[in-house]
Structures are given as C-alpha cells and as structure tokens.
Amino acid sequence: MRIPLGMIVLLLISLLIYFGVAHRVLDRLRLSDKAALAMIAALIIGGFINIPLPAGPRLEASLNIGGGVVPLILAVYLLTKTSAKEKVRALVGMVVTAAAVYLTGILMGAEPGNMLLDPLYVYPVVAGAVAYLIGRSRRGAFFAATMGVLVVDVISYFRLASSGTPGAVLIGGGGAFDAIVIAGLLAVLLAEFIGESREWLQGGPGVEGKAPALLKHLRPLDRNDRELKHSRREDDDHASMDK
Amino acid sequence: MRQWINRLLVMVMAMTILVGAAGTLAAAAPGGLSLPRTGEGVYGLERTDGKYYTITDEHNKPLDYTAHILYPGDEIITADNLRYQITGIRGDIASTRLVGKEAAVTVNSFLPAAGGTSGQVAAGQQEIAIYHTHSDESYDPSDGTSSIYAHGGIFQVGDAFAAKLKGEGFKVLHSLRPHDPHDANAYTRSRRTAVELLKTGPAAIFDLHRDAAPANVYSATVDGQPITKVRFVLGRGNPHISANLQFAKEIKAAEDQLHPGVVQGILLTQGNFNQDLTPRSLLIEVGANTNAKDAAERGVSFFSDAIPKVLGGVTTGTRPIVELPATGANRANWNAALWIALIAAGALAGYLYINAGSWQGAWDQVRRFLGGEFGHRIRDRR
Numbered sequence: 282m283r284i285p286l287g288m289i290v291l292l293l294i295s296l297l298i299y300f301g302v303a304h305r306v307l308d309r310l311r312l313s314d315k316a317a318l319a320m321i322a323a324l325i326i327g328g329f330i331n332i333p334l335p336a337g338p339r340l341e342a343s344l345n346i347g348g349g350v351v352p353l354i355l356a357v358y359l360l361t362k363t364s365a366k367e368k369v370r371a372l373v374g375m376v377v378t379a380a381a382v383y384l385t386g387i388l389m390g391a392e393p394g395n396m397l398l399d400p401l402y403v404y405p406v407v408a409g410a411v412a413y414l415i416g417r418s419r420r421g422a423f424f425a426a427t428m429g430v431l432v433v434d435v436i437s438y439f440r441l442a443s444s445g446t447p448g449a450v451l452i453g454g455g456g457a458f459d460a461i462v463i464a465g466l467l468a469v470l471l472a473e474f475i476g477e478s479r480e481w482l483q484g485g486p487g488v489e490g491k492a493p494a495l496l497k498h499l500r501p502l503d504r505n506d507r508e509l510k511h512s513r514r515e516d517d518d519h520a521s522m523d524k
Numbered sequence: 525m526r527q528w529i530n531r532l533l534v535m536v537m538a539m540t541i542l543v544g545a546a547g548t549l550a551a552a553a554p555g556g557l558s559l560p561r562t563g564e565g566v567y568g569l570e571r572t573d574g575k576y577y578t579i580t581d582e583h584n585k586p587l588d589y590t591a592h593i594l595y596p597g598d599e600i601i602t603a604d605n606l607r608y609q610i611t612g613i614r615g616d617i618a619s620t621r622l623v624g625k626e627a628a629v630t631v632n633s634f635l636p637a638a639g640g641t642s643g644q645v646a647a648g649q650q651e652i653a654i655y656h657t658h659s660d661e662s663y664d665p666s667d668g669t670s671s672i673y674a675h676g677g678i679f680q681v682g683d684a685f686a687a688k689l690k691g692e693g694f695k696v697l698h699s700l701r702p703h704d705p706h707d708a709n710a711y712t713r714s715r716r717t718a719v720e721l722l723k724t725g726p727a728a729i730f731d732l733h734r735d736a737a738p739a740n741v742y743s744a745t746v747d748g749q750p751i752t753k754v755r756f757v758l759g760r761g762n763p764h765i766s767a768n769l770q771f772a773k774e775i776k777a778a779e780d781q782l783h784p785g786v787v788q789g790i791l792l793t794q795g796n797f798n799q800d801l802t803p804r805s806l807l808i809e810v811g812a813n814t815n816a817k818d819a820a821e822r823g824v825s826f827f828s829d830a831i832p833k834v835l836g837g838v839t840t841g842t843r844p845i846v847e848l849p850a851t852g853a854n855r856a857n858w859n860a861a862l863w864i865a866l867i868a869a870g871a872l873a874g875y876l877y878i879n880a881g882s883w884q885g886a887w888d889q890v891r892r893f894l895g896g897e898f899g900h901r902i903r904d905r906r
Binding site: 288290291292294295298302329339341345348382385386387388399400401402430446447448449450451453454455456458459473474477478481 | 673704709711712713715716717718761767795800801802803856860878
C-alpha cells in the first residue's frame with residue numbers, strides 16, 4: 282500500500298507539534314534544552330520496553346519504561362529540587378488528582394460520548410487546576426498529574442492482583458502517548474496558562490512579599506516608564522547587596 | 525482586581541472539594557453508586573435509565589436511535605449519506621437540522637487495475653489491528669446477558685471479523701486483552717493496547733463494540749441472511765477527526781456498493797476514542813445488546829468485504845482489488861494537518877499575547893526566540 286503524502290504530512294505535523302510542545306514544557310521545568318531533548322528520546326525509546334510485573338492467570342501486568350518509569354523518575358527528580366513546602370503541596374496535589382482520576386472512572390459514566398471532555402483531558406485539567414491552586418507551581422502540576430494517574434494504575438494493579446480479577450494493567454503502556462505523559466504535559470501548560478492569564482488580568486506579577494531574586498529580571502510592562510525601570514534597578518542592587 | 529481573582533479561585537477550589545467530597549460519599553454509600561447495570565429493558569451501559577434517544581429530522585420524523593448520550597453540535601451521517609446536526613435535546617428526542625448531502629466518495633478501486641497487477645498487494649504485507657475497549661459487551665439473546673466481565677461476546681464477533689480479513693489476505697492482530705471494568709477509564713487502559721498494536725505499523729486499527737439500542741435499529745437482511753448493521757462512531761475531540769471521517773466514508777462507500785444496507789451510518793460525538801493515535805483508527809458498533817451474536821458475526825463479515833477495497837489487499841477470486849488512489853483521504857489528511865498547525869499557531873499566539881501583554885510584545889518575543897535559537901547558528905556559519 283502506498284501511504285498518501287497528506288497522511289505522512291499529517292502524522293509528521295502531529296508528532297512535531299506534540300514533541301515540540303513536550304520539549305518546551307520540559308524546558309520550563311528547569312531542565313536544560315539538552316536534558317529536555319534527552320527526556321523526549323527516553324520517552325520514545327523507553328516506550329518500546331516493558332518490564333513484566335507479577336500477574337495472575339488472566340491478569341496481565343507490565344511497567345513501560347517510556348510511559349511509566351521515565352515520567353516517574355522525572356517527577357521525583359523535579360520534586361527533590363523544590364522546597365519542603367512545595368514538596369508537601371505537590372504530594373497533596375498528587376493525592377487529590379489520584380482521587381479525581383479514580384472518581385472520574387466511577388462517576389463520569391462509561392462512554393466518552395457522555396462527557397463534555399474526554400477523560401484523557403480531564404486528568405490534566407484536574408491536576409493542573411489543583412496544582413495551581415495549591416502551589417501555583419509548574420513542577421507541582423507536573424508531579425501531581427503524572428503521579429496522580431500513575432498511583433491509580435498502581436492501586437488498580439494491586440486490586441486486581443489481590444482479588445484474582447481478570448484484567449490488564451499496563452502501567453504507562455502507551456509510551457510517550459500514554460495518559461501519564463499527556464497528563465503531566467497538559468497540566469504544566471494549564472498551570473502556565475492560568476498563571477499567565479491571572480498576571481495579565483491583574484496587570485503584572487504580584488511583587489509584594491516576593492523574594493528579591495524572583496523580581497530581579499522583571500521588566501516593566503510599559504516600556505516608556507523609565508522611572509519604574511529605574512526603581513527596579515535600584516531594587517536589584519539592594520538585592521545583590523543583601524546577598 | 526487581584527482580590528476578586530483570588531476570591532474567585534478560592535470559590536472554585538471550594539466547589540471542587542465539595543463536589544469531590546459528595547462524590548466520595550455517594551461512592552461509599554451502600555448501593556449509592558455502583559457501575560451501571562444492564563438487564564431486561566435496560567439498553568446498555570450508556571444510558572442507565574433504560575431509554576435511548578430518538579434522533580428526528582426537522583419534521584419530527586425519526587432518523588435514528590442510539591443510547592449514546594448526545595449533545596447539541598453532535599452530528600450523524602445517515603445510511604443514505606445525509607448529514608444532520610443535533611440542535612437540541614428534549615427528553616429522549618434529539619432534534620436535528622439537515623446540514624446537507626455528503627459529497628459522493630470516489631472509490632476508484634472498483635475499476636479493474638490498469639495494466640493488470642499494478643496496485644495489487646502481496647499477501648501478508650498489510651496488517652489490520654483489532655481490539656475491544658469494552659471487553660464485557662455481550663449480546664443478550666445469545667450470551668444470556670449484555671455484559672460478561674472480561675469475557676464479552678464481542679470477542680467472538682472480533683474473531684469473525686479477523687477470520688474474514690485473514691481470508692482476504694491481511695495479516696490480522698486481534699487483541700483479546702480485557703480492559704474492564706466498563707468505566708470512564710476503559711479508554712485510557714485500551715489506549716495502551718492500541719499503542720502496542722500500532723507499533724507493528726498496521727494499515728488500520730478497529731475498536732469493536734456493540735451498541736445499546738432496540739433490536740430493530742440494527743437488524744437487517746442481506747443476501748437472505750439476518751445480520752446486524754454496523755455503525756461508525758467518531759470522536760469529535762480528536763485532532764485527526766477529518767482524516768478518520770474520510771476513512772470511514774470511504775469504507776462506507778465501498779460497502780454501500782458491495783452490500784447496501786450493512787452500514788447504519790456515522791455518528792460524530794463527544795470524546796476521543798483513542799482516534800488521535802492514527803488517522804486510520806475507527807470505532808465500530810456491530811449491532812446492539814438486543815441482537816443475536818451470530819447475526820453480528822455475519823454483519824461484520826459482510827462489512828469486512830469493503831476493507832480490501834479501500835486499503836488494498838490481495839485478489840481473492842476474480843474480484844479486482846486495487847489500491848485506492850485516496851485523493852479524498854489525502855485532501856482530508858492535508859486539511860487535518862493544516863487545522864492542527866493553525867490551532868497550534870493560534871494557541872501559541874494567544875499565549876504570547878497574554879504573556880507579553882501586547883501584540884508588539886508578543887512579536888518581540890518571537891523575534892527574540894528566532895534570534896536566540898537560529899540567529900547564532902546563522903552567525904556561526906558566517
């Protein structure tokens with residue numbers, strides 16, 4: 282079969298945009314450009330590797346490297362780079378997201394046609410909103426979304442394994458396109474979008490009570506407002522003196 | 525202003541927690557919330573109240589029936605290729621407006637291959653993947669119930685589909701993996717199966733279901749045999765929708781020529797159905813829970829005759845089977861690609877505008893980005 286050119290272009294554009302967005306999101310999580318690229322490579326290549334998990338007669342269980350292990354390692358790594366306060370917030374976010382994913386399964390009915398939003402997009406929306414409300418943090422959003430979906434998979438694995446129920450738990454089996462990865466990426470985008478919109482609505486980021494280091498690179502919104510720029514520079518000097 | 529935004533956010537948070545708590549209580553209450561049950565008089569798992577929608581035209585004449593919960597904006601393409609959009613829902617009636625008649629799909633594969641063998645494909649080259657998101661779905665008259673946990677009668681209908689396609693020269697990957705329970709997360713679980721199946725590069729992937737509707741909606745007679753009809757369901761929340769729709773229309777056009785009346789129509793509804801994974805991913809409903817399973821098996825066998833017409837395959841007997849030039853599909857693919865690129869560009873522009881506070885600022889950011897990312901490379905070359 283000859284594959285039509287249009288289909289090749291469609292697939293290429295879809296993949297380029299997906300991985301382009303993924304790269305930008307990872308970039309925003311304090312990973313360097315190269316580290317973000319390496320992560321994407323790990324997501325793709327790891328997607329082809331499954332680690333079998335102990336299972337029953339009609340239970341199939343595995344852990345995918347790209348869709349499960351890589352996001353897990355990344356989420357935990359990002360968490361270690363944050364303050365104790367943010368760690369607690371991210372963990373709370375994870376619990377709330379996991380509960381929301383679990384409840385979605387029970388409450389939302391069986392057919393995506395019955396919902397205004399597909400569950401695939403509900404997880405990141407919940408995780409992104411929760412993480413933003415609790416911690417207003419991109420890393421918090423990534424951790425809450427990734428771990429929230431993963432935790433539900435782990436619970437479902439133990440539930441099926443202990444009760445001998447037939448089923449399949451392929452944690453992260455979708456590789457780079459798994460709900461775990463999509464949830465993490467979209468949650469960061471959502472937190473970013475809410476944060477930016479809020480700043481835009483209030484006419485700039487809040488500066489009261491913020492650490493001087495955070496305000497250091499703020500540019501005044503009005504480029505003609507030299508006075509403001511000037512006073513900021515003085516603040517910067519103070520900040521560096523404080524150090 | 526800031527205070528108001530903060531208040532609003534706190535209100536949203538409080539509501540989220542309240543809804544979550546109410547849901548938890550409902551789930552914990554004895555018998556308060558359980559998975560929807562099906563039984564006599566209950567048309568399946570979509571609507572749990574035992575009813576289904578009657579889709580009517582502008583003159584209140586019934587067009588179709590389904591238990592899929594419908595929303596205004598959803599569309600149906602009927603067996604005779606009329607496209608209707610749902611405008612309102614009152615009780616169990618979904619009223620529509622006629623959008624128009626679908627343009628005829630040219631299935632050039634019905635012409636004999638020019639120069640004999642050109643366009644023919646060797647046996648075993650093409651793969652078709654089949655899986656079942658709702659692995660419990662069963663047929664009441666044959667299975668005794670409409671739902672059998674992880675062992676649904678739908679697996680046998682999948683077997684019939686696979687056997688017929690194999691006979692037509694395709695290599696078939698039929699996954700018998702269960703994705704139970706039949707809940708909202710079933711598609712997230714089956715997504716993993718779909719991705720796994722796609723790794724071998726199949727030409728198309730089918731998610732086989734059965735609908736939940738009265739028996740007469742899907743029953744038909746073809747070549748003197750009682751069968752169930754087949755309906756395509758496409759997810760509107762999927763970026764490949766136009767390419768998927770074109771693929772469905774081509775199969776329908778081929779089937780309409782081979783066995784008129786087998787394809788019930790196309791339903792475009794909310795959801796994604798994992799159809800974002802490839803432009804050639806289709807969900808089909810083979811009959812309903814109220815139909816007999818052997819009728820569904822015959823229905824899907826007749827349906828499968830159209831697949832080699834669209835995808836190519838090998839010649840069986842004297843029937844000329846030629847690759848479809850796919851001009852229509854190609855246009856749909858280009859359209860989908862263009863839309864995806866435009867939406868991405870729009871989202872990026874919106875984000876930059878919000879981020880920078882003005883269009884000038886947004887443009888400055890784009891210039892800075894281009895200068896930073898590519899500028900130094902250009903400079904380096906010099």
